[in-house]
Amino acid sequence: MRQRPAPGDGASVTGTGRPTDAHGPLGTSGGALPLLAGESPDTAGEIARAVREGRVRAVDVVAGALERVERADPELCAFLDVWADEALRRAAEVDARVAEAHARVAAGRARVTDTDARVTAHDPQVTDVDAQVAAERARAHGTGSPLAHGSPTDLPLAGVPIAVKGRHGMRAAGPLSAAGAVVVGTTSVPGPGPPWQTWGRGAHGRTVNPWRADRTPGGSSAGAAVAVAAGLVPLATGSDGAGSVRLPAAWCGVVGLKVTNGRLPSSDRTGLAAPGVLARTARDAALWWQVVSAAPGHGGTVTGTNCDGSPPGGHRSSPVLGPFAPYGEGSAAPGTRGVPPVPPRFPVDAVWSPDLGFADPDPEPVALARSAVRRLVDAGVVRLVEPRVPPRLLDPAPAWLALRTGRTGTAGGAAAPTDDGTAGAGALRRENDARLARVFAEAPLLLTPTAPTAPHGHEGPGDVYSTALTWAFNLSGHPAASLPAGFGTDGCPAGLQVVAPHGREDLLLAVAQAAEADGRPRAEADT
Structure with missing residues (x-):
């Protein structure tokens, strides 16, 4: 079990700094995910970048996550299901997409190089040099080409192993999978038994707090918080109807975000629950938000995102509570499709x-x-x-x-x-x-x-x-x-x-x- 730091040891401004000793949370051997020799790309952003650049294969990243889950979960009890075969198959598909993107980039560059060479040699077949060069460069860098997006692929979560909350969690994972994330399994939630929801039950038994096994991790996104805190995956989805993302995030020492109610699709007819994410870093939480808020029908404006399926408009609505307050002077919120975020002025x-x-x-x-x-x-x-x-x-x-x-x-x-x-x-x-x-x-x-x-x-x-x-x-x-x-x-x-x-x-x-x-x-x- 990871040791508690002395006051001031390893603490960032919010106390997020994790102890720097050799011990990781319960069931793990260290705080960093050993994915690349000499490096520790333990954040979702670092993993995705390494996969996109071809420095590591998604299959190897996901295999490493599955190995960690297999080793640690009998003690942590964070997972309900582990989909090893499906996860490895999906990771291979991500690798194939990355390889294809790199091949398209190479072919586009070759076309540009060939055009430049013909122009330099004053090829008599080139009657309009500027138009020819422009056309070739457009084919290489145009819309739909990986180069148009400034990277070898348009997969912001390429090869990132993630977990989803409960056995109905795949409903919220669609945009993440489309962005290249690989779901390795479903995480524990409260089962039959006590009415309080700050606990979970996984396939191996009662979910434990990764810092102290005799304490609960919180809930109801119990397994999601534990899987992230223990370094099994860098990201896990959650849902929050009373604090079910924020409480386990606090008690497991990770970042937890509940979005504005009604901004992303939710099956909760009361309007109380909203989707969320648990992440090891705020930057990874921001990457999750970037992906889900940009997905069609997700988060861009209140139009089409009401949890009750109500018509478009400037107010989010609950069939029980009625409309929530509007976002402001319009029906769209900052930082979404068509409404760029305005960086805050600190402090x-x-x-x-x-x-x-x-x-x-x-x-x-x-x-x-x-x-x-x-x-x-x-x-x-x-x-x-x-x-x-x-x-x-x-x-x-x-x-x-x-x-x-x-x-x-x-x-x-x-x-x-x-x-x-x-x-x-x-x-x-x-x-x-x-x-x-x-x-x-x-x-x-x-x-x-x-x-x-x-x-x-x-x-x-x-x-x-x-x-x-x-x-x-x-x-x-x-x-x-x-x-x-x-x-x-x-x-x-x-x-x-x-x-x-x-x-x-x-x-x-x-x-x-x-x-x-x-x-x-x-x-x-x-x-």
Whole structure:
């Protein structure tokens, strides 16, 4: 098991720096994925680049991931199914596409070289030199050619092994597979048993936290977070209906992103759940977003993306809650097809809240998240502002429970049937929406701890709802991410939750990447 670092050891501005000792998370031999001799392309972006450039085969990358899963999963129990044969077949197809792309590039260059040679020799058959050269170069570099995209292939996830959440997860994997990713299997989710969802059950048994086997990894995207944290795959899909991406991301020490509700297709008729991703780095999460938001029918505008299949328009809609708030002055959000993202100007104004005005979090996760915020401030990534009215939301538990179960009640008490639960949930949501609008009118970021407690044991969370600080943003629909915030005294990770206005995934990802760049804004880190 990976050892907990001493305070300040190996920590980036958000505490994302992983311990640099020789031990990896439970079930692995080290933190870096040994894919290339002398290199460690353990991020999705690095793997895809190596495959596209022909420095490594997708088949070898995927075989390495499958070997890691075979070795570690009997202990971690992160996977429900492993599709070894299908994954290797798919990886071979990626290699064939890459080889074909390289061959087309070589042929195009040969045509250009031949044309240039004939022009130089004043070939009498060339009557219009400029037109001939232009035509040949267009055939070599034109639309549809790999050179038109500035790379040997148009596969941004070429050969990247990924995992999908649960046995229905392939619904969300289509754009990723089209981008060259290779699904190696399905990850664990809660099974029959306890009603709380911060756990998972894989093919080999109960899913364990990769930092401490006696603790839960969180859920319901339990196996996805474990597979990423343990280095089995660099990316895994998730879904988040109350914190099901952000909580396991926090408790396993990885990046977790929930997108704006309704921005990507979802089968959840309540409108509470939104797709998301778990990744080892913010840059990989951004790569995932680049792929899924550019897919036809995904994320570009609200048109055609409502989770309830409602008609196009400037508002996202839930058949239970009604329309969510609009993205802004138009029906498209920044950073999507046709609407380029505007890089944020650092530091980005942010509001800090330890409890959102209603929760009762434990002191340690609050202190870890607050320390992460302090490092972000010191690094010039965010600037804390004091809002005129501090964030004080109504407890979303009764509304969430009413929408999900058709019953009302409090987080710690028995639920009671009601005829007007939906109406009450809508009223609570509208009030919290108004309060959040006042917060975002003063700053584009809201910062909180991701979870109110450290990871609990496998016996359950007790009377505390682990979702106390996350499910408010499933009701409101705001995009939110969990970033690693350091380690508690129990040796387990904690998370910092970052929330942005509707449709501002680009802002969340820019801040997350700046936090990883040694605490400096990305523009400075790259200079």
